[in-house]
Amino acid sequence: MAKILIIDDEASIRNALREILEDEKHEVKEAKNGEEGLAMLIEEDFDAAFCDIKMPKMDGMELLRKFRENGKNTQIIMLSAHGNIEIAVEATKYGAYHFLEKPPNLQQLLVTLRNALDKKDLVQENKNLKKTISKVVSQKYEIVGESEVMKQLKVEITRIAHADARVLILGPNGAGKELVARQLHEQSPRKEKPFVEVNCAAIPSELIESELFGHEKGSFTGAIKDKKGKFELADKGTLFLDEIGDMSLSAQAKVLRALQERKITKVGGDKDIEVDVRVIAATNKDLREEIHKGNFREDLFHRLGVLIIKVPSLDERKEDIPLLVNKFLNDIAEEHKTKPKHIEPQAIEFLMQLSWSGNVRELRNVVERLVIMSSDKITLQDAQKYAVFKI
Structure with missing residues (x-):
């Protein structure tokens, strides 16, 4: 049994739908206009709703737009006596599950409702799975320590995570720089998006640019197909550049451009690709010393080090x-x-x-x-x- 809301200004339509749905053993409630329907959708948890498009006070499209801002998982099926493809497309664009013309065919209505309820269950299962995975990830990358320096580090991570600015993590090998990067991502608004890691020291210098920016088919020997780079794969999420101090100068120049312009170009390509990535970098090297030696670009250092976190040694x-x-x-x-x-x-x-x-x-x-x-x-x-x- 599902809990279903009928939103329609015509009492005859509400009564007909109620009779059908209650015969199927569903719990049914009614709203006689858009404003009343929106208030009920927000206040209560419904599995699905049938919503008319043409209504007084607030039409179905406006209701749909405002309800989707609420983030609830109710599946909304739109109804209209004046249906056309344009209206159906617009309704779907704003998050409607389906569109039915009035008067709906009984069999079509029940099949649509059953599919909508199946989708709601699937969406909820995915949300639960994501929460479980997020919990497991958080436990795996938990930062353990109650010393004063670790308490201070945890406070810094929490404060910095929400800033969405670039972060440079400094510290010796094995101290937990990756854990810090993971926590910055998990506590950030980007946590639902990808966390992509690149170990700059483990990739040969001649391949690092392809790894970061991707390549076009035939751009070099072995490039047998197009490949997305890590920047593109991390779009809307976090890109963790570990051991950034070991990156070649040519790759540093391209990373600098990507940070400045929020655009990348694949190896062998001539098309700019816009990317929205939060970059977190880490190194065990003294980058100021590397700058002095000519091994690291000073302008890149300042671009990466908007915020700096130092991880203490054990x-x-x-x-x-x-x-x-x-x-x-x-x-x-x-x-x-x-x-x-x-x-x-x-x-x-x-x-x-x-x-x-x-x-x-x-x-x-x-x-x-x-x-x-x-x-x-x-x-x-x-x-x-x-x-x-x-x-």
Whole structure:
């Protein structure tokens, strides 16, 4: 049984529709004009609505436009005694599920309603799935730490995430720069759009431009078909340029143009493509030193560094090690479908005394090694024996 609203200024139409719908065991409510119908749609949750186009006070098209601003998932089926293709197209453009001419054919009406209800269920399932995925992503890229420097970092992320300005993330290898980039995206208005990552250090310099901007078929040997670049794939979302300090100067020049003009050109192409992308970049290098050496463009540095976040090393926040170790123990257990291993407090204290040049990534590797190499629980002796293999 579905909850359905009939919006029509003709009582005879409302009565006829009500009789049909109640025979199908649906709950039915009525509104005699557009204003009343819009108020009911906003105040209550309906699965579907039949809405006349020509009505006093507010016509169906205006109702449709105003209701869609509300963001609800009610499927609206438009009705009109003077239907034509132009009206049907306009109604669909403003979010109507379907358009029926008055008087509607009984079979067509019921089939349309059934399909509309199926679509509503599908849309709701997709919303629920997106929420679940978003929750999983948030947990995967959770930033763990309650030290003062990490509390400050989390505050900065929350404040900066909504600004939609470009961000440059600085910090040593393994400190969690990608996690910061992910959180900036997840807490931003762009969170429903793509997060696209490019590791600038992992792509050969001769291919980086194709990777970023795409290429036309035949533009170089091996370009057997057109390809979209990362800028285009990240449109309306976030592009994360990791290890930006390793990007070639020629690619830097094109990235600078893309940031300045919000346009890109594919390799081998001559057509400008407009892109709306929030760029977040990260590096473990001192970019001012790279500028001095001639390896990095100063104008690009200023374009990227509208906002700058510095991620602390693990040695600067050793009090977070117990939290991180417990998280890694849980993560590893979940990966292997086992119970988390217990670690003795003395073992954690030993890990807190070490120097972590590889930062959080190195700590995670050591915890995984301890899980594999220890027996029932991780002891101080295990930590002393197997943590020494740190590099």
